[in-house]
Amino acid sequence: MMARGSRVAWSILERLGRFDGGSNPPYPIRTMKKPDAARIYAALLKRYPDAREPAGKICRGTPFEVLILTILSAQTTDKAVLKVKKPLFAKYPTPEKLARAKQEEVEEIIHSLGYYHAKAKNLIAASQTLLDTFGGSVPGTMDELLTLPGVGRKTANIVLYHALGKNEGIAVDTHVRRLAERIGFSDTDNVAVIEKDLMVLFPRKDWGDLTDLLIAHGRATCDAKKPLCTGCVIKGMCRWVRMGKNGVTPPSP
Numbered sequence: 619m620m621a622r623g624s625r626v627a628w629s630i631l632e633r634l635g636r637f638d639g640g641s642n643p644p645y646p647i648r649t650m651k652k653p654d655a656a657r658i659y660a661a662l663l664k665r666y667p668d669a670r671e672p673a674g675k676i677c678r679g680t681p682f683e684v685l686i687l688t689i690l691s692a693q694t695t696d697k698a699v700l701k702v703k704k705p706l707f708a709k710y711p712t713p714e715k716l717a718r719a720k721q722e723e724v725e726e727i728i729h730s731l732g733y734y735h736a737k738a739k740n741l742i743a744a745s746q747t748l749l750d751t752f753g754g755s756v757p758g759t760m761d762e763l764l765t766l767p768g769v770g771r772k773t774a775n776i777v778l779y780h781a782l783g784k785n786e787g788i789a790v791d792t793h794v795r796r797l798a799e800r801i802g803f804s805d806t807d808n809v810a811v812i813e814k815d816l817m818v819l820f821p822r823k824d825w826g827d828l829t830d831l832l833i834a835h836g837r838a839t840c841d842a843k844k845p846l847c848t849g850c851v852i853k854g855m856c857r858w859v860r861m862g863k864n865g866v867t868p869p870s871p
């Protein structure tokens with residue numbers, strides 16, 4: 619039987635994400651198996667049947683609109699972004715119009731959002747790149763999207779899935795990052811590693827919907843500060859509960 623000191627040590631290593639799973643640990647970090655991940659996916663899908671078609675969200679619209687709104691959504695809420703959607707596209711409905719915009723006039727429309735200086739600059743530069751390199755259309759590959767100013771993998775994944783119907787990766791936002799670590803899909807808070815771990819655990823056809831399900835669960839149940847574990851539909855499969863953390867206010871993500 620494992621001595622108490624060893625169990626505590628493994629537990630600490632697990633929480634710190636420092637165990638690489640290479641030997642025979644009493645509490646391995648990487649315990650999640652594909653069938654368990656599939657059960658969790660099915661439970662979340664049953665709990666949030668509308669999450670995969672988020673009506674009225676920033677990811678609805680033309681590819682150009684989805685791209686622009688997703689760039690704007692960094693470090694801010696969808697609700698705040700949706701407030702600027704109408705005036706922004708009324709004045710700049712196309713890449714041609716936005717590429718020719720004066721930065722201060724774009725800033726005037728989006729000034730309620732965080733980082734609006736940088737975002738206005740990126741919107742204009744991204745529109746110019748669409749014109750210069752992609753014939754005015756939103757490109758359809760990850761590598762191409764990553765050449766656009768203001769676009770990282772998260773934004774590119776959202777545009778690819780919601781605007782173009784492609785699963786090339788998995789968008790890891792703040793909810794996905796927090797839940798992946800808590801539930802036990804991944805052992806790190808590094809978004810690039812989390813994305814790779816999720817891509818291994820889940821079939822490609824589910825990648826885009828997985829993000830929407832985890833966001834829905836993060837908003838409704840698995841709050842950053844006060845997760846509602848008692849009523850959670852996946853509490854029986856969640857690492858957070860297995861580690862005895864339910865009922866305990868977790869540290870900020």
Ligand code: SF4
Nearest residue numbers: 840845847850856858
């Ligand atoms: S059991 Fe708790 S920590 Fe785990 S997913 Fe549910 S709410 Fe989040």
